[in-house]
Amino acid sequence: MQVDAVAAVRRTHQAWFAYGTRQEPLTHGIAFYSAEGTQSPELNQFREVLLAGDDPSAAWREAEDFFEARGLRCGRWVPSSEQSPQNLESFLADHGFRRVDTAALLLTAWPEASTLPEVRLLPVRAVLSQYRRMVAAQTDAVGRLDPSFAQAAEMHVDDPQMDLFVALRGGQAVGFGGLHHVGDIACLRDIYVAPQFRGRGTGRAIVAHVVALARRIAPRVICASAPAADQAALSVLRACGFEEAGRLPEFHRLTGSP
Incomplete structure (x- = not known):
């Protein structure tokens, strides 16, 4: 197959991204936006963008007008x-946007079961306060704090399509990872180990x-999906039987851009 x-x-x-947002088809794409007026790039995006020609100007004006009319700011463009x-x-x-690619990976071999009894995986609800502290301190691939991730992470704690687990060592939260169910697809996402605990097999245990x-x-x-710049996550996924199949480009609005 x-x-x-x-x-x-x-x-x-x-x-x-449909979870917790509203969607409205426009001429050049689909607007995903926060019904509560939350200013977050995770919640306000222009997705499935398809230009009528080579000039993006009409699509740009359409998207900007749509979000501005609702007191919002579009934080991402995602081409179809x-x-x-x-x-x-x-x-x-x-x-004021920069390109950010996401790697798409396919499981081609079953990983070995974890042999680290000191690593326990618990559902996020059992250790929610520790999880919140961890995502609040999480940085992106170049070391910047990413508050939008914490906002989205909090929202998806109650997502019925997401099974999220937190890894504990000695009772301390050291990483997390989740399985997102969409129809007949199961996608691993948000595989993360705190930098000071990497290199000890925790990532493999999570996967x-x-x-x-x-x-x-x-x-x-x-x-599985992971930021293409996140070599730590990609390395763990590859070691656990995943192979990269391609990349999905996105464009993220830089903080402070007009």
């Missing part, structure tokens, strides 16, 4: 699978635990 891991990850991303990102990249860079859950569910596809 031929599996398109990139399409599978794209589908899970659409469902992920049919849209070449090159036609957007320079235009959006001139408007092995989550994959074991996916295996019991028996979906058609088991895939």
Whole structure:
């Protein structure tokens, strides 16, 4: 069976960002926006962007007008699978956006079960306060604090499509990871180990635990997504039987840009 891991990850991303937002089709894409007026790039995006030609100007005006009319600011542009990102990249860079790629990976071999009895995986609700402290301190791939991640992470704690686990060593939260269910797809996402605890097998223990859950569910596809710049997460996923199948480009608005 031929599996398109990139399409599978794209589908899970659409469902992920649909949770907690409203969606409205526009001429050049779909606006995902916060019904409560929350100013977060995670909650205010222009997705499935498809230009009518090579000039993004009309799409830009449409998106900006839509969000401004609701007192919001669009934080991300995500091209559709049919849209070449090159036609957007320079235009959006001139408007304060940077390109951020997400790696889409497919499970091609079952990982070995964890042999680290000192690492315990608990559902997030059992250690919610520790999880919140960890995501509040999480940085992006270049070391910057990312408060939008904490906002989205808090929202998805109650997402019925997401099984989220926290890894503990000696009672201390040291990492987390989740399994996102969308139809017949199970996608690992948000695999994270705090920097001071890396290199001790914790990441592999998290992935092995989550994959074991996916295996019991028996979906058609088991895939994973991680920021293409996050070499720590990608290294763990590759060591656990995942192979990169492609990348999904996005454009993120820089903090402080007009």
